[in-house]
Amino acid sequence: MVSIGYFLSCEEFGPRDLVRNAKMAQDAGFERLWISDHYHPWNDTQGQSPFVWSVIGALSEAIDLPVTTAVTCPTVRIHPAVIAQAAATAAVQLEGRFVLGVGSGEALNEHILGAPWPSAGVRLAMLEEAVEVIRLLHQGGTHSHRGEHYTVDNARVYTLPNEPVPVYMSAFGPKAVRLAAKIADGFQCVMPDGDLVRAYREAGGRGPAQGGFKVCHAPTAEEGRTTAHRIWPNDGLPGELPQVLPQPKHFEQASDLVTPDMLDLPVGPDPEDYVKRVRSFVDAGFDEVYVSQIGPLQEEFFRFWRDQVAPQLPLDSSSRSR
Template sequence: MVRIGYTMMTEQAGPRELVGHLVGAEQAGFDFSVISDHSFPWLEAQGHAPYAWSVLGAAAQATSRIPLMTYVTCPTFRYHPAVIAQKAATMQLLSEGRFRLGLGSGENLNEHIVGAGWPAAHVRLDMLEEAVDIIRALLAGGHVSHHGTHFDVDNARLWDLPDDPPPIGIAVSGDRSCEIAGRCGDLLIATEPKEELLTAFDAHGGTGKPRGGQLPVSYDPDRDAAVARAHEQFRWALGGWKVNAELPGPASFDQASAHTRPEDVAEAIPCGDDLDAFADAVSPYVEAGFDEVALVQIGGDRQDSFLAWSETKLLPALREL
């Protein structure tokens, strides 16, 4: 049975609201949760970008059952990998073993703020692989020094270590990232239900490891309102990750999606309250071989109604898949 997760979308709600929504998601019966780690929203209409790691710390104390995960953190620009290792160890302790560390090669939207430039994708993936090696070494304990192609670590050590290090997930979009995920990761993260990603993951050591996907949805009893909200706040998602990783700010995403129509968004994202439409959107992930799917309810002010509907109707329906 596929596990259904809840996404704390930092781009569309403030920190206290995000924690409150997660408490509701735990009560509604979601199997796990994930959180985006951004310094900018995709579009100004979303309007938020609180610090994900502070939210996670509060969430660990406000909940008791639901697993937590970054979805995803880039450990190469805004954060040095040694700092990420400390964050992850601390979160695993605070959550009493409920944390997973999701990592990816990042987006220009978030990483440009430190002024380090934005290299080509193959360079970013090389940086990600080196960062994962550093993080794993630190989580294993002891002193770590590293002098690599992209990073230096000088006699670092984590003084507060969990008994079990958090599993590391790697976001994938093509062959090279699938290679890194299969060889260096404990699970795969994807935003598209492409079976070829899982095949490539398995070919490089991913066989038997979990694989998770993510899906935006727009619940509302008024379908027209759901479509309008999805178009206003999530039309950027139709651009694809090869484009979305490169654009530098909300104005760029606004311009890039200027000709995306509401009907285009409604075709790609389930909108309204038709359970069959939501199930049909999740089904490709299940059929491709994904173990879990994290839902993103669009609209920071529409979480409570979505959670109530999920508890009584959506989650039972999806668990029949």
């Protein structure tokens, strides 16, 4: 059976609200959590961006669910040796219920120290080396590393979990999917794309496939679509554009081209729309599916999910494409 989780949005909620939402998610029957890792929100309307590692520490004392970052970029803004320490601490706090989800990042978050934004190929090479550094330091003991992109000099992570932290990788194209199969313990994506899951499996990937999507439960579909478009119009931006725009104001300018009808997500009060979207991920071969409610109606969403959506889940995964 597919496991259903909740996606905590660090772009839209402050640290205390994120913990509150996590508690409500657990009470509503969600089985695990994703949490985003950003320095900036996509636009000023979203309006938040707390430091994810502080929030994870608070979550470890508030809930009993597994937590995965979706996703951390360990290449530019924060050195992978520091991410290795942060992930190890999170795993200890969560008593082994932590997964480090990584990706090649976006200029939105990574430009802040003034370094040039690398090409996609270079970013993937940096990510591969960064994961190598993280795994090296998670072995315990003192280590040095001198690679093409990173140097580590006699570093030791002293606070380690009993088992190495699993590393999952976000991927949206063939080259990235092949890299995920090579270096990661699992695969992450925000599209119900069965071709990507199959490519991951065919390239040798054997770990879980995690997928996620946004929704906007509201009294009417029109209200839900209006709220989603007001807060998350960037979800309608195509291709690689979200990876290269450097500031929230640039996303706001580009999002002027996005109409409400261009947002492909469940909205409004009909539970069948939400069940269908979960089913699309199940049919594509995902093992875990994460849902994120847009906007202020969090309590209403969790009641709606518990009472009207969850009784129709989990779905039979016997026909999933692999």
